[in-house]
Amino acid sequence: MAQAPVTTRGRGGRAGTWYLFLVPALLLYSLFVVYPLLTGLSYSVFSWKGTVRDAFVGVDNYVGLFTNEAFRSKLLPALGHNLALFAGTMLVQNTMGLAFALAFSRARRGKRALQIIFATPYLVNPLVIGYLWTLLLSPTFGPANTLLRAIGPDELAKPWLGDPSTALPMVILITTWQWVGFPMLLFSAAIGGIPAEYAEAARVDGASSWRVFWHITLPLLRPAIGTITVLSFIGSMNTFALVYALGGSSGGPAGSTDVLGLLFYRAAFASGDINAVGTASALAVFLFTFIFGTTILLNRILRQGEEAM
Amino acid sequence: MRLTRRVAVLAVASLTALVACAPGADSGSDDENVTLSVWGWGPEANYDKMFAEYTKDNPGVKVDARSFTTATEYDTILSTGLAGKDGPDVAWLRAGAPLQPLVAAGRLVPLDNSSVPGLADFNAGVLQGAKGDTDGKVYGVPFAIQTLHVIYNKKIFADNGIAPPKTWEDMIAAAQKLQAAKIVPFAVGGKDDWTLPIITSIFGTSRWGGDAFLDEVKAGKKTFADPNFVAGVDLVNQLKPYFPKDVAGVSYTDAQTLFSAGKAAMFPGGIWEVNFFRTNAPGLDLGTFSAPPPPGSVAGKALLPGFMDGSYGVSANSKHREEALKLLSWLASKKYGQLYTDTVVQFSAVPGVEPKDPILREVAGTYTSNGARYFMNEFAYGNPSSQTVFSAALQEMLLGRITAAQAAAKLDASVATWLKPR
The missing domain is CATH 3.40.190.10 (Periplasmic binding protein-like II)
Known part of the structure; x- marks a missing residue:
């Protein structure tokens, strides 16, 4: 911030021009974010004949989401799976990310290399990752089960993605495998920003490594934890590609990996319904409102926690 | 800066590619x-x-x-x-x-x-x-x-002394014989649930009586909760022991691979599979048969479902x-x-x-004499479509979570949301 002389001459001469710099970003934002959101909203209050807009129906499409048994019975389980993914991501992926970041922060050599290796999978498209894991976990030809049979009793080999009780945990583990590098990098940066003196002072006072972590490192990581929590929440609520690749559009087996994104996909693209656009738009607006609202709430709670420190 | 420039070049390149791919640009x-x-x-x-x-x-x-x-x-x-x-x-x-x-x-x-x-x-x-x-x-x-039937590997049948079955009992006996020889009798991929109505149709159509039953449902005289339809769906349950182990975890492509690798003897599926197997496993000697009528069959003969x-x-x-x-x-x-x-x-x-x-x-001959309409294509309406609902229900059935009657009831409830009997 030291070399930012922009405000030194006061606001006078520049007051008229500063907002011009916002225009390009604002245009792009309006075109690609605001406009689609508003059209989605407008689509949802009309009935549709294929891609041709028909009559204004008010909230009928929304009412349909909750009165049509087939939607109503899927909506809550799907939401539950999204939340389970969020919880799993927090517990497994982000905890591991933190552990790796801590371990690497002490590494003398190879830190960069390890960080790159751990972060690489998130550069790969989730569809590709889903496909590869489907092959690895295939009960008939997959190497995972061949390996398990070789090292243990036959019961160890399971249809990991074909059993409703293991499918969702597998989704969490595969998500972790792909994304663990992301919290790791964020935590690494945050840990790098904590002055070493704090820990040294505590050690001089006789604190154990665990106490240093619990009372110094972790509290100072709170902003990073907040950011990761919010990003994980949005990521888990919007998940689509991986579950689609692993369990198909119906979130198989037996709907055990069904999520809100798949529900929307089926409503929009996998039904012969003439009013599919109306129903799907209503669902999309509902999901957006829910995710947006929860994110703001979550953000506020986390902020308050930080300020209270 | 070098990186930004590279990104910009990439962006321009991909835009050009996009424009080049824009459909129907030169419709003449x-x-x-x-x-x-x-x-x-x-x-x-x-x-x-x-x-x-x-x-x-x-x-x-x-x-x-x-x-x-x-x-x-x-x-x-x-x-x-x-x-x-x-x-x-x-x-x-x-x-x-x-x-x-x-x-x-x-x-x-x-x-x-x-x-x-x-x-x-x-x-x-x-x-x-x-x-x-x-x-x-x-x-x-x-x-x-498209026609739906059982495609079989002639060599595996001959090696095990099996002929294409004429009765349901023959088919079960053949399946048991194959299983004893460590060959998967039916290659079914239940993980991809869209295949399951096809499987149900191949084995069940004769049991519920083919076209006549579909017309009665359309006319509002019968529903999919009908005992004959339930019994037809239950045939898939009865055949489950002869599907690959953990069938709900086996994908469609796994099932195809089992068959083309000679590890499975029969593949219940559409005629389009024949071309796939010919291309991917040219050595296979293929035949087809329609599933024989099961006990209690309403039609009383093997039916060959098909659809436009x-x-x-x-x-x-x-x-x-x-x-x-x-x-x-x-x-x-x-x-x-x-x-x-x-x-x-x-x-x-x-x-x-x-x-x-x-x-x-060979199939064309049978279709002329024993053809029937594939039930799912005519009942795929609704949002979520009845096809989606029933496919998922059949998968649950294969997982042992619901019975054939419950799966049929789900289809019935879904169809009731849009069917207006004529």
């Missing part, structure tokens, strides 16, 4: 040379070959076939394409439910015997799938009929409607029908076309 504008663009979901090479024949007979008209292979994406691509200016002149249309949004939106040109003379000869049941439900008009020239797969329709936005209709007349001709069945190795929907392929010939 000079009067002498018309290019008709045709969108579909089949392999492009086949269509280029067939349409080259059309250009030979109709100089000045070129046909540009473009293929969008994936199932659900095609519907979206097509509905967007037909709504805009750069869409196709002629497009493959799905049969039944997925066709209706396009009809309702007025995107297609209704056809009749004067605009497409060949239509008059088509089988009424086949044309049904190309009709608008509300106006009863025909919107497409059907191109293919798709049709060629003309976009209402086409600038070359006249040429497009002329192409459709050719597509309704025996010449195209023959070309189609010989090139794609599937049944042409054009009446009177004799396939050359021996397996197709």
Whole structure:
């Protein structure tokens, strides 16, 4: 911030021009974010004949989401799976990310290399990752089960993605495998920003490594934890590609990996319904409102926690 | 800075690629040379070959076939394409439910015997799938009929002293014999639940009585909760011991691989699999049979379910409607029908076309005498569609979570949301 002389001459001469710099970003934002959101909203209050807009129906499409048994019975389980993914991501992926970041922060050599290796999978498209894991976990030809049979009793080999009780945990583990590098990098940066003196002072006072972590490192990581929590929440609520690749559009087996994104996909693209656009738009607006609202709430709670420190 | 520049170059490059891929950019504008663009979901090479024949007979008209292979994406691509200016002149249309949004939106040109003379000869049941439900008009020239049966590996059958079964008991005995020889009797991929109504239809159609039952459901006289339908669905449960272990975790491609690798003896599936197995496992000697009638079968004989797969329709936005209709007349001709069945190795929907392929010939004979309508295609309406609902229910059944009666009840409840008995 030291070399930012922009405000030194006061606001006078520049007051008229500063907002011009916002225009390009604002245009792009309006075109690609605001406009689609508003059209989605407008689509949802009309009935549709294929891609041709028909009559204004008010909230009928929304009412349909909750009165049509087939939607109503899927909506809550799907939401539950999204939340389970969020919880799993927090517990497994982000905890591991933190552990790796801590371990690497002490590494003398190879830190960069390890960080790159751990972060690489998130550069790969989730569809590709889903496909590869489907092959690895295939009960008939997959190497995972061949390996398990070789090292243990036959019961160890399971249809990991074909059993409703293991499918969702597998989704969490595969998500972790792909994304663990992301919290790791964020935590690494945050840990790098904590002055070493704090820990040294505590050690001089006789604190154990665990106490240093619990009372110094972790509290100072709170902003990073907040950011990761919010990003994980949005990521888990919007998940689509991986579950689609692993369990198909119906979130198989037996709907055990069904999520809100798949529900929307089926409503929009996998039904012969003439009013599919109306129903799907209503669902999309509902999901957006829910995710947006929860994110703001979550953000506020986390902020308050930080300020209270 | 170097990085930013590289990103910018990449961005420009990908934009150029996008523009280059924009569909239908040159739909032909000079009067002498018309290019008709045709969108579909089949392999492009086949269509280029067939349409080259059309250009030979109709100089000045070129046909540009473009293929969008994936199932659900095609519907979206097509509905967007037909709504805009750069869409196709002629497009493959799905049969039944997925066709209706396009009809309702007025995107297609209704056809009749004067605009497409060949239509008059088509089988009424086949044309049904190309009709608008509300106006009863025909919107497409059907191109293919798919049949559903058990495909088997002749060598494995011979090695184990098994003949294609004539009775249900024969089939179960054969399955047990194969299992004892460590061969998977039926390659079924229950993880991809869309395959399950097909499996159910192959084994159950004869049990619930085929077309007569479907007509009674449509008329509101029976429902899918009917004990005969439930018993038909339950046959899949009874056959489960002869499917691959943990069948709900086995994918469709795994099932195909089991069969083409010679680890499974039978593959219950559509006629389109024959071409797939021929290409991917050329050494396999294939045969087909219809599942024999199970005990209590209403039809009392083996039935071979089939359905009209798709049709060629003309976009209402086409600038070359006249040429497009002329192409459709050719597509309704025996010449195209023959070309189609010989090139794609599937049944042409054009009446009177004799396939050359021996397996197709064999199935065609049975279809004429024992054909039945595939139940799921006629009951795929609703949002979520009854097909989605029933596919998921069948998967739950294979997982042992619900009974056949509960799966049938789910289909019944879903169908009740949209079916208005006539």
